[in-house]
Structures are given as structure tokens and as C-alpha cells.
């Protein structure tokens with residue numbers, strides 16, 4: 001059998017958070033021929049002098065350019081996305097375009113050229129859990145453990161634009177599946193469950209604007225001494241997954257094509273479930289460990305409504321707990337990083353990167 005490390009990879013969105021970590025690992029393990037495509041290379045600059053990487057500055061809207069690079073690859077990994085909930089209610093047309101229309105072109109190109117497409121979807125396709133509609137059964141795991149091939153996908157009404165992203169991603173999954181069914185497209189769909197790690201999101205006012213995802217929101221608050229905002233009281237739950245574990249799952253897919261092709265995989269850490277209020281508590285206490293001079297008093301948290309924080313049309317995924325039986329059995333994958341360790345690594349990186357002064361403060 002051909003050594004998978006000799007296959008040629010085309011990674012779309014290689015300069016983003018997931019791409020930058022995937023690239024590091026592939027470089028470390030001497031994958032021979034990696035084409036890294038993005039409009040930005042800040043997060044991967046330190047890797048670009050390696051012989052096995054070719055960086056191509058290319059926009060996903062450049063269809064002929066895209067076709068040329070897909071043509072010469074064996075495997076296409078598609079990571080391009082707008083995946084920040086503050087955008088779903090404010091620029092839903094861009095969200096649908098980048099998460100559906102543009103990747104649809106990629107799917108078509110892969111189908112026409114016989115390429116294996118590894119497409120990054122989202123855990124958000126599951127939407128809300130059935131448990132939310134049957135509160136009396138909320139503690140029955142069958143009501144909230146999400147399985148790739150059996151769980152329903154429950155999105156809110158059209159006016160609740162929070163779901164513009166999930167609907168776009170879900171329809172694209174269905175298109176990929178249909179191309180597999182009708183035209184033999186070789187595909188693998190990855191559903192990430194809240195990956196966290198260094199380089200994940202910007203800090204507003206420093207290297208970006210608007211509202212990033214929760215971990216960066218809380219880091220900004222901690223580093224600038226503002227209160228952490230708990231949307232709808234922080235009762236939603238997430239299973240945060242450390243990026244090294246996530247990348248390990250993807251590498252196992254690349255190494256086991258027969259197990260990975262034609263399948264959808266949840267990639268998440270079921271042992272790391274926490275409420276957002278619990279996450280805030282944990283981050284506050286880790287921040288105090290990393291920055292011991294910060295004032296010990298004050299819970300430093302504010303409750304805000306979803307609509308006031310994100311705008312009209314915001315609804316939330318109440319709970320998403322991945323069933324990872326399939327990745328365990330077919331990829332022999334097991335996420336290893338517990339939540340505290342994942343947060344400590346990620347937060348220490350933010351503090352180093354943004355030069356937080358850890359200065360003593362009166363209160364939050």
C-alpha cells in the first residue's frame with residue numbers, strides 16, 4: 001500500500017486556527033507534498049520555509065486558481081469557513097456564501113476530478129437537542145448524545161438567523177453525501193466540537209473587531225479587567241476539545257483512507273463537557289493561577305441576554321455531547337486532553353501572545 005505521507009495534499013484555509021495546527025503536525029511527520037492555500041499566512045509563517053510546503057496566496061473566490069490546485073492534489077482538505085456566531089445574525093449572506101456556495105464549488109471540482117475531499121463541517125448541524133423539547137427527559141443521555149448517523153438535526157425558524165450557518169453547513173453535508181451516492185465522490189465529513197487551542201481567535205481591539213468565540217471573549221475580559229459576560233446566564237453546555245487531539249483524529253483519517261472514506265465523524269471530547277458559566281469560573285481561576293497578582297475578590301461576571309449580546313435572531317445550541325464510538329472504533333482515536341489542561345495551554349498562549357501585563361487590579 002502507498003505510504004499516505006507521499007500523497008499530495010491541498011489544504012484550503014491552511015492559514016487558520018485548525019489549518020495552522022494541522023500543518024505543524026504534517027510537517028513534523030514529514031508529509032511530502034503539502035499545498036497550503038489561504039489569503040493569510042500570519043499563523044503559519046514559521047512553517048513556510050519547509051521544503052514540503054508550498055504556500056499559495058489564493059482567494060476561495062478565484063475559481064480557476066482553485067481548480068488548478070485541486071487538479072494536482074490527491075486529497076483536498078477544506079477548512080474555509082466563517083464560524084463565528086456573532087456573524088450569523090449580522091452578515092448571514094456572507095455566512096451562507098462562504099459556508100455553502102463557495103465550498104459547493106470545491107465539492108463539484110473534487111467530484112469531477114476524482115479527488116478525496118475531507119470537508120470540515122460543524123457540530124452545530126445538530127442544532128438544539130431533543131432534551132430541550134422534553135425537559136422531563138433532559139438527563140436521559142439518549143436525548144442529548146449526538147451520533148453522526150442517527151441523531152436528528154433540529155434548527156430554529158428562518159427568522160432566527162443564528163441557524164443560517166448550521167443550515168448552510170448541513171445542506172453542504174447533504175450535497176456531499178449525494179455526490180457520493182450518485183457520482184461516487186470520495187469524501188469524509190468532520191464535525192468539530194468546539195476546538196480550542198493557541199491561535200484560535202483574535203482579541204477585539206487588538207487584532208480584530210466584533211465578537212469572537214467564547215474563549216477569546218473571556219480572555220479579552222480577563223486581560224483587560226472587564227466582567228465576563230454570560231449569555232442567557234451561561235447555562236448552555238459545550239464539550240471543548242483540545243486542538244492537538246482534533247488534529248490527531250484528522251491525521252488518523254489520512255492514514256486510514258479505507259476507514260475514513262464515505263463517513264461522517266464527530267470529533268469532540270465527551271469528557272470535557274462544561275456549562276459556559278462553569279467555563280467562566282474555570283478560566284477565572286486558571287487566570288488567577290497564571291497571573292497571581294490579579295485581585296482575588298469579585299466574581300467578575302455579568303448576565304446578558306442572547307439578543308442584547310448578539311442581536312435579534314440569536315438562539316443557542318443548548319447542549320452538544322458527541323458520540324465518538326465511530327472514531328474510536330474505526331480510527332482508534334481517543335481524545336486525551338482534559339479541559340483544565342486544554343484551557344491552561346490555550347490561556348498561557350494568549351497571555352504570552354498579547355503581552356497581558358497581569359497587573360494587579362482593584363476588581364474585575
Ligand code: UGA
Pocket residue numbers: 083084085122123124165192193194195212213214215217218228229230231232234236238276316317
Ligand atoms: C461556534 C460555531 O457556531 C460552531 O460552528 C463551531 O463549531 C464552534 O463555535 C466551535 O468553536 O467549534 P458556539 O459554541 O455557539 O459555536 O460558539 P461560542 O461563541 O464559542 O459560544 C459558546 C457559548 O458561549 C454560547 O452559548 C454563547 O452564547 C456563549 N457566550 C459566548 C457567552 O456566554 N459569553 C461570551 O462572551 C461569548
